[in-house]
Structures are given as C-alpha cells and as structure tokens.
Amino acid sequence: MHLGKVMTVFGTRPEAIKMAPVIKELKKVKDINTVVAVTAQHRDMLDQVLQLFEIKPDYDLNLMEEGQDLYSITTGVIDGMKDIIAKEEPDLVLVHGDTTTTFAAALAAFYQKIPVGHVEAGLRTHYRYSPFPEEMNRTLTGKLAELHFAPTDKAKENLLAEATALFKIWVTGNTVIDALLETVRPEYSFSGDLASINFNNRLLLVTTHRRENWGNKMRNIYEALIDLVNEFPDVEVVFPVHKNPVVKDVAEEMLGGRERFHLIDPLDYEPFANLMNASYLVLTDSGGMQEEAPSLGKPVLVLRDTTERPEALQAGTVKLVGTNKDMIYKEARLLLTDAKEYQKMARAINPYGDGKAAVRIVDIIKDFLYVRIGAQ
Ligand code: UD1
Numbered sequence: 001m002h003l004g005k006v007m008t009v010f011g012t013r014p015e016a017i018k019m020a021p022v023i024k025e026l027k028k029v030k031d032i033n034t035v036v037a038v039t040a041q042h043r044d045m046l047d048q049v050l051q052l053f054e055i056k057p058d059y060d061l062n063l064m065e066e067g068q069d070l071y072s073i074t075t076g077v078i079d080g081m082k083d084i085i086a087k088e089e090p091d092l093v094l095v096h097g098d099t100t101t102t103f104a105a106a107l108a109a110f111y112q113k114i115p116v117g118h119v120e121a122g123l124r125t126h127y128r129y130s131p132f133p134e135e136m137n138r139t140l141t142g143k144l145a146e147l148h149f150a151p152t153d154k155a156k157e158n159l160l161a162e163a164t165a166l167f168k169i170w171v172t173g174n175t176v177i178d179a180l181l182e183t184v185r186p187e188y189s190f191s192g193d194l195a196s197i198n199f200n201n202r203l204l205l206v207t208t209h210r211r212e213n214w215g216n217k218m219r220n221i222y223e224a225l226i227d228l229v230n231e232f233p234d235v236e237v238v239f240p241v242h243k244n245p246v247v248k249d250v251a252e253e254m255l256g257g258r259e260r261f262h263l264i265d266p267l268d269y270e271p272f273a274n275l276m277n278a279s280y281l282v283l284t285d286s287g288g289m290q291e292e293a294p295s296l297g298k299p300v301l302v303l304r305d306t307t308e309r310p311e312a313l314q315a316g317t318v319k320l321v322g323t324n325k326d327m328i329y330k331e332a333r334l335l336l337t338d339a340k341e342y343q344k345m346a347r348a349i350n351p352y353g354d355g356k357a358a359v360r361i362v363d364i365i366k367d368f369l370y371v372r373i374g375a376q
C-alpha cells in the first residue's frame with residue numbers, strides 16, 4: 001500500500017550529516033515516496049556531505065551568496081519552497097535542527113497546511129540570543145511542527161514544558177550518532193591536507209563559526225591557542241576553517257603560517273570524524289561536535305557561554321569555557337598537564353544515541369502516514 005510522500009528539506013553541512021541517515025532509511029521503504037530538497041544555504045560544505053552519502057537532491061534552490069544575511073536566507077527559502085511544496089504536495093515535510101533553512105522551510109510547509117516533522121527537536125538554552133539565531137529558529141520550528149523527534153529525554157522535557165502534546169513527541173536518539181558510527185574506523189588513514197600532521201603529537205582539533213563569537217571573542221579564542229602551542233612543544237592545532245569569510249579572514253590573519261598550526265579547508269565528513277577520533281582534545285563552538293566527541297571519548301571545551309546540549313556537560317565529558325582567553329588557556333592547560341583530569345573527561349559516553357535513531361524516526365513516520373490514510 002502506498003503510504004505517501006515525505007519531503008526532506010535542509011541546507012547546511014550539519015543538517016545534511018544528520019538528515020543523511022534518515023534519507024537512507026526512508027529510501028528503503030518502497031511504499032514511501034521520498035523527495036529531497038536542498039536550499040543550499042551552504043554550497044560547497046553541503047555538497048561535500050551530499051557526495052559522501054550519495055544523496056542526489058530532487059530540488060536545489062542554490063541560495064548561498066557570499067555574506068548572506070538572515071533576511072535573504074529566510075525569504076529565499078520561503079519563496080523557493082513555496083512552488084516546490086505546491087507542486088509535490090507532500091504528506092509530510094521533514095526538517096532538521098535549528099538553522100534558518102529549518103525554520104523557513106517549516107513555515108513554508110505550514111503555509112500550505114502540510115504537517116512538519118522536526119528531527120532533533122526540543123533542544124533549548126532558554127536564552128533567546130544564544131545561540132543566535134538558532135535558539136529561536138529551533139523554538140519556532142517546534143511550534144510549527146506536528147511530529148517532534150527528540151534526541152534525548154531532556155529535549156522531550158523541554159517540549160513538554162512548552163505544552164507540546166506528549167503523543168506528538170518521540171525520544172529517538174540523535175541521528176548524528178548513526179552517521180558517526182557509520183563513518184569512524186580505527187584503521188582509517190589520513191591523506192591530503194592531513195598528511196603533514198605529526199600524529200605522534202597531541203592534536204587539538206579546533207572549529208569556530210557561531211555568530212555570537214564573531215569579532216573579539218573569536219580573537220580571544222585564537223590568542224589562547226597561540227599561547228598553548230607556544231607552551232607545549234608536543235601540541236599541534238588542526239583547524240578546518242569554516243568557509244564564512246568572517247571566520248576565515250581572522251583565522252588566517254592571526255594563525256596563518258604559524259608553526260604547528262594547520263589551517264585547512266573544511267574537511268569531508270569522513271576524514272573529519274576520523275580526525276576527531278585521533279585527536280587529544282576538541283575545542284569548538286559547534287553544536288554537532290558536542291554530541292560526536294563524547295561518543296568517541298574525546299574531551300570537549302565548548303567555546304560558548306551556553307549550550308542546548310547539557311547531557312555531556314552533566315556527564316562531565318564536556319566543559320563550557322566561554323570565550324575568555326585566560327579561561328580557555330587555563331582549562332586546556334589543565335587537560336594537557338594533569339592526566340587524572342584528562343582521564344575524568346576522556347570517557348566514552350553516549351547520551352545522544354545508539355546509532356539507531358533514523359530507523360526509529362522512519363518507523364514513526366510510517367505509522368503517521370498509515371493513520372493519515374485511515375483518517376482521509
Ligand atoms: C549556518 C547556520 C548555523 C549552523 C551553521 C553550520 C543559520 C543562520 N546559520 O551558519 O545555524 O550552525 O550553518 O555550519 O542558519 N560559506 C561558503 N561556503 C559554504 C558555506 C558557507 O562560502 O559551503 C560562506 C558564505 O560566504 C556564506 C557564509 O559562509 O554567506 C555564511 O553562511 P551561513 O549559512 O549564512 O552561516 P553559517 O555561519 O555557516
């Protein structure tokens with residue numbers, strides 16, 4: 001029996017990584033017609049993931065522009081998705097996470113009264129401007145969505161506290177763990193940009209991109225890194241730099257050409273995930289890496305003042321260190337000098353999933369479509 005049509009919409013690197021396992025599972029169900037639309041809010045960073053997971057979009061809005069702002073992304077997604085949704089008439093639109101693509105695509109679906117399923121629903125910092133605009137994007141998407149795929153119990157609690165109906169929430173785990181477990185291999189060998197790294201040294205894996213860290217905060221982070229590399233001769237920083245010129249220009253100005261600093265282009269997910277597995281410590285403002293690194297037993301210093309992912313924080317494998325130079329230096333130094341402190345944080349924990357989140361999500365979608373047919 002034909003169950004219906006599911007349209008997935010996403011636009012950035014992390015959404016693609018986390019939606020890929022869901023698309024793979026959806027495509028296994030012959031009674032569901034799966035349509036993939038990408039906004040390409042990211043271009044090259046998105047394409048890297050599409051290629052790895054062999055996803056061929058049915059629609060591509062090709063929205064990215066250098067220096068795009070929130071208004072142009074939002075209106076571009078709403079305008080672009082309007083006709084695609086009208087033409088395809090999906091029974092469900094699936095979005096992921098907290099980007100502007102997520103919120104605008106959910107709104108575009110809502111305007112045509114198409115039900116929205118929200119993957120990675122319910123994460124909250126409870127600060128409207130931190131992370132910005134992600135906290136509001138995710139909260140508003142939660143209001144628009146009819147199916148909420150919460151990765152953890154905590155995310156479910158957040159949704160219940162906002163009066164989301166219990167029967168519309170499922171705790172599924174996070175699909176990032178599905179993608180990670182499929183990608184990390186102990187025997188992985190590094191090539192290309194990574195061949196020049198001395199893997200006998202201790203690697204600090206660094207990424208930064210958050211809007212609220214643009215400017216001086218980012219500079220503080222980079223200054224702390226310089227001090228750490230100067231102090232520890234066996235430490236190397238590997239920094240795949242986000243394509244955003246706001247990040248790239250400052251990173252190159254401050255860190256480019258320095259000894260034991262590897263400033264490289266964004267890596268494909270496969271080498272990146274394996275590099276995380278080979279690193280000593282992760283310093284990042286990324287959301288997804290706060291989920292991945294704990295699962296690999298790698299301590300994370302989170303370069304932010306808030307996190308919507310408190311589970312690893314509570315487990316003690318992640319620390320929020322903010323963007324104060326002295327604080328970052330002090331906390332990283334502790335982990336480089338005190339083996340006991342390091343071991344306390346370097347424990348593999350998996351509060352975010354068991355690698356089967358996508359299977360659960362697709363089972364729930366099947367039930368939803370089945371009931372929908374019955375109701376028509
Ligand atoms: C976006 C999301 C953020 C998410 C992040 C993941 C919004 C508002 N922001 O932030 O939630 O955490 O992606 O990385 O939804 N660029 C390229 N090539 C690419 C990607 C980006 O050149 O493949 C450059 C472009 O100049 C672009 C700029 O980066 O204008 C910013 O991209 P944008 O998606 O607006 O913001 P991000 O900081 O990437």
Ligand code: UDP
Pocket residue numbers: 013014017176207209240241265266267268269270272273285286287288289292
């Ligand atoms: N990542 C990647 N290549 C890189 C850097 C990150 O594939 O060079 C992956 C990383 O493993 C994680 C995701 O991209 O799954 C995180 O993306 P980002 O930090 O840009 O976004 P966020 O998670 O903060 O929304």
